């Protein structure tokens with residue numbers, strides 16, 4: 648699984664080419680990889696203006 652799946656709050660979510668390999672580790676994946684990842688940073692992350700109320704991953 649991915650601890651902080653920041654992609655769901657990213658404006659590129661629907662078109663991102665990096666997602667395919669990442670989704671192998673997402674909790675919705677068919678096969679559990681038995682590996683837990685934490686996303687530190689994505690250089691292409693663009694905060695989705697439509698998603699409000701959870702800014703925990705926006706800045707640290």
Ligand code: SF4
Pocket residue numbers: 653654655657658659660663664665666689690691692693
């Ligand atoms: S650009 Fe980065 S944060 Fe955005 S969906 Fe792609 S991998 Fe996730």
